[in-house]
Amino acid sequence: MIDNRKDEIQQLTMTETVKQLTNALALPFLEIVDEITEDFMYPRGLTTSPVELMLKEEILLPEHIVKDDTYKFGHPIIFELIALRIKITKLQALDVKEFTTVDSNGFVGSNAQKRLVDIELIMRHIHKKLNHDKLVLSRFRIYNGILVACEPQFESIFEMFDTLGILIGCLTKGPQGKGSVVTEQVLEFCNTADQLYKDTLLSSSGYKDFCEFQHEQHINDSLEKLSFEDQALSSFLNDRKALLHITDRKIF
Numbered sequence: 001m002i003d004n005r006k007d008e009i010q011q012l013t014m015t016e017t018v019k020q021l022t023n024a025l026a027l028p029f030l031e032i033v034d035e036i037t038e039d040f041m042y043p044r045g046l047t048t049s050p051v052e053l054m055l056k057e058e059i060l061l062p063e064h065i066v067k068d069d070t071y072k073f074g075h076p077i078i079f080e081l082i083a084l085r086i087k088i089t090k091l092q093a094l095d096v097k098e099f100t101t102v103d104s105n106g107f108v109g110s111n112a113q114k115r116l117v118d119i120e121l122i123m124r125h126i127h128k129k130l131n132h133d134k135l136v137l138s139r140f141r142i143y144n145g146i147l148v149a150c151e152p153q154f155e156s157i158f159e160m161f162d163t164l165g166i167l168i169g170c171l172t173k174g175p176q177g178k179g180s181v182v183t184e185q186v187l188e189f190c191n192t193a194d195q196l197y198k199d200t201l202l203s204s205s206g207y208k209d210f211c212e213f214q215h216e217q218h219i220n221d222s223l224e225k226l227s228f229e230d231q232a233l234s235s236f237l238n239d240r241k242a243l244l245h246i247t248d249r250k251i252f
Contacts (some may be wrong), residue, residue, distance in 0.1 A: 004207055009186050014171050015099045017186060018107055021167060022116065023092060023109075024190045025160050028197035032153045034246050037081045039146045041244070044068055050240050051212045060243055075143060077126060082249045084122045091115045102111045109170050120161050127154050156196055163189055210236045 009017065044066035053060060091112065098111040107113050130147050167189060170182045201207045210233055241247045 005187060005190075008040035009183050010240075011087060015096055015107070018168055019094075019096050019099050019112070020166055021186065021189060022112065025157075025164055026092050027090055028193055028200050029160075030085065031197060031200045031204070032157065033081060033085050033088065033149070034241060035200070035206075036146070036150050036153075037078065037085065037246055038205065039150075040078050040081065040143075041246070042066070043075075043142050043146070049209065049212075050243055051209045051216065053243060054213065054239065055216055059247065080122060080126050080129070083096060084119065084126065084251075085247075087115060087119050087122065091119065104164055107168060116164075123154075123157065123161075127158075152196055153200065160189070160193065160196070178189075206237050206240055207233075207239060236250050 009020070012020065042065060046060075046064050047066055048064045050060075053064065094112050094115070099107060099113075101107075101109045130143075167182070167185055170185075213236060236245070
């Protein structure tokens with residue numbers, strides 16, 4: 001299986017490889033952003049679980065949300081998180097031709113490269129703001145708990161961005177940049193991204209809700225056999241995010 005994937009990578013052009021790398025990173029990154037957004041949107045949780053609402057085919061109403069001063073005041077970081085999500089989804093939607101300049105001179109200066117820079121800047125801004133917003137974190141300790149919980153995920157994403165920059169630098173050197181060593185590093189990067197996505201999902205509220213939903217629906221398929229590419233899981237997570245208004249937020 002690994003050899004097959006390695007062969008596939010070796011057949012890709014430089015531009016296709018860079019696109020594959022960015023898509024590999026975007027998958028767990030988007031999931032992490034969505035989870036953090038959910039935590040900040042509903043800091044005290046819901047009075048009715050998303051599973052119950054989905055089973056009854058009901059929409060999320062104000063009375064389903066636990067409201068206290070934390071919720072009423074909200075947190076301004078939500079706007080940055082929404083902006084970050086929008087930029088990640090736009091990066092995922094880019095055609096391979098957007099990963100090189102108009103004159104096909106390389107990745108630097110391409111639309112994809114500009115989007116990656118914007119995404120990394122916003123991400124680091126969010127992390128810095130959360131760490132330095134001592135007033136909010138001292139008034140509402142629950143936000144401090146959210147930050148502590150998501151810190152390992154931030155660190156993983158920072159590390160992957162650094163690795164991505166190194167790999168892209170190697171790949172854009174020309175024909176000599178696509179040697180066997182770099183191919184191994186590309187494969188390792190993709191595998192690391194896959195594992196981060198799985199680890200993120202397994203610890204998420206969305207996955208716990210999916211398991212509960214499967215149980216309530218009396219679906220006998222063993223969760224141990226569940227693939228993370230399973231359409232049922234993907235559909236459930238998308239429906240759950242839509243219910244919680246995580247995916248339909250816009251910045252005007």
